[in-house]
Amino acid sequence: MALTFKLLNKVGYSPEHQWNIFCPLAKLAFAQCTPRMHSSSYRRPGVPPDNTPPWKKIDFNFQKGVKEVKKHFGLLKKELVDHWTGPEGRPLVEHILEQTRVLWEFRCQQDLEQWVVSSDQEIGGRSEAYLKLGKNNQTALLCGTLNTNVPRDGETRYSGYCSMRSKLPQAAFNRLKHYDWSSFNSLHLRVRGDGRSWMVNLGTEMYFSHQKNDLYNYFLFTRGGPYWQDVKIPFSKFFLTSRGRIQDNQQPAWLDKINTLGFTLGDKVDGPFQLEIDFIGVCNDRAHTEEFAYEKYKRNP
Template sequence: MALTVMLLNGASFPGGCCRHKVLLSLLGPFLSNSKLYSSYRRPGAEPEKKPSWRNADFSFKKGIDHLKTQLSLLKKETQDYLLGPGGHPLSQHLLEQTRVLWQFRSQEDLNEWVISSDEEIGGKSKVYLKLGRNNQAALLCGTLNTEVPRDGETKYSGYCSMRSRPAVGSFNRKKYYDWSNFNSLYLRVRGDGRPWMVNIYTDPYFSHQKDDLYSYFMFTRGGPYWEEIKIPFSKFFFSSRGRVQDNQHPVWLDKASFLTLGFTIGDKVDGPFQLEIDFIGLLKDRAHREEFAYEAYDKN
């Protein structure tokens, strides 16, 4: 099956036709099934007795349902293109000063996010994501533990994170966010006084750029009151593999680069943490004129 995906990706047709991409997206429900591939098996573990291809579900009804879903997404994208993003006129879209991107009011809103912790590498930190009181916010809570796993390789531990899922358009196309009309990230949160890192992930062109991201700090003051935080995009600094780079440049907010947004806690303090998020949005602050907060050195 993996060979089939490679052949479909590498296939070419006269006239630059992209039929193979459409065909690959239609076969996605079958080829993307994890049961069709051999999963990772730890050394010493017994192999699966049942062949993986016997678990494949080549249901015709499943393919028709998937096609209907993709056509509905294509219809919505066409309407947004003709009427304007979100069904609003294009003039209103160009003049808007605020926009709510994520608002947490149901389980479907939480399903757009993924949580992770150092438990994946043998750590002992725990993280949970659920709806807050009266289903009016997202509650990110857990316990941070900096104890390093005894595997002889890991040197540091103690982090928990929450990251949005990459948006997907019709026929499994990558969908990017266009934030070029705004200059600040706008959040309404209620924390416990611990600092967080806000991360912007871009879509890399080369494979070695997959760990590149733009980050800035978010300091919560604690207490029972909500706080509104504004973070200009000019404050985000560039890092790769967890290390701040000497060559700094501002984050590109056009629709060709931005992919996901995330929050990470790793302040090296053991104990419980809690962060409530009401909404995440964008703001166009006309009083903010800074283009980039850090020095950009010229290359010799």
Template sequence: MALFLRVLDAVGPLNKSHGPNGLCLLLRPFIEDYNPRWYSSYRRPGTAPDNTPPWKNIHIDLKKGVEVIKEHSRRLKKEIVDHLRGVDGLTLSEYLTEQTRVVWQFRSEEDLKQWVISSDAEIGGKSEVYLKLGKNNQSAVLYGTIDTTVPRDGETKYSGYCAMKTKPRLGAFNRDRPYDWTNFNSLHLRVRGDGRPWMINIYTNPYFSHTKDILYNYFMFTRGGPYWEEIRIPFSKFFYSVRSRIQDDQHPLLVDKISTLGFTLADKVDGPFQLEIDYIGLIRDGAHSEDCAYELYEKNPKNPK
């Protein structure tokens, strides 16, 4: 076994180049709490790199592996049945007549587990963020404190943000299953904020690894007060950015490859914040026909005669 694990360490560069599609994918059902070191390349400034061989962090649990395989087999069976029935388990008539859909709502702790929260504390900042169920378990409350104090590490220049993002939807055997929102053209949210502006981020499932930093963004302005606010944002309003830089060459949102959706607060205002979310859904507005609200440049324009 030790020799076999050393072979895994030897093929580490192969796994790094192919991400989760490497050799360890075959053993993942039998590995307990395994997180390969090449999953994320981020390292906090000032910390020493982790040179521990990956095979030393592997703990094989056959009993757990068999249970996981059974669970994924049930998922695969459900996916096949839904695929044979129609798009996302909907029949053709249901799909054509569908006008609205609730994608995320918050009624239990299981709904909160589909989301991940983060803040600048990951890079040494002092902001805090928390997520809990609202009153009567009818909403989710995202709250905390923004602190723009820059960490004294000699590298970080800006600080003061909090974020909340969904986990990617995975199918059987941890396959990526992006959302297909082709049947809709607008995002619909029911929220109650404190007047701060938020940024909504949509991440699409990339075809290539060099497109992993691509995001589609738009702003959500909350008005504050005790009343709920319904916000409707057409997909055509989302602008294309790479590493938080808006690109001159814009193109429409790839609505058939939606991976995650998130919220980010970074308005450079110190103090507490709170955002309460009832649900996040989709609508098909027949009066909206715009594909992209921004200029689309022709990549290879022909010279006029």
């Protein structure tokens, strides 16, 4: 890095131009040298670290290996066919004129397997969360019990959350893949809740590995009762947080680098909860022209 700046100084680039040149170089270096880290590095207090060698964690199963090879070659074939068809496997005309897109529907058990449910039990809490099909097998029902009792480990100060998030998209042979929502400006949900307030989370690809805990969040207010509600949340309303703390330096989300979508409940109210979801999609609302809802102030040096 120092050698790069020395060469740019000799050529006569200003510091601003040097930084604009260095940012893509740094991104490429981290992409090549640093693995994609999205799993939590949290370890419960009092639990010894896992020093098991990596080769002992591998399950040498021939039948499973053949199944995985077939799966990845099938994904590779689909990628090649989609590449010649058009963006994301659809014709170019359809991609340009598309105004709405349904991303997730919940009509069978396989649709639920695309999501991961978690709670504060990972840190010793007592909350419970379950994801199952609705009564008519046409919706997803996230239900459970929220418990804010703090585990007595001497370090944890807060507890009481339940969440569900979509699994990371992967291409053939576990290559990086992202959702591209750059043609849309709003998130469209059809939900039925119990009156609680939820947090909608967007996980995007970041420049550096230490930004793995960054998320874009916005609120989902459910009415409760027997009626469904259609919710449209503009992407310009999502604000940047890191480990739950709102950041001073706000910037719009990269809609062409979306990794995950999730829902989190942590309203500090003990008791049962439920959130029923019909579908999750994106749309292009022509009436919404806002680019970013939050102002950025220049701090006095």
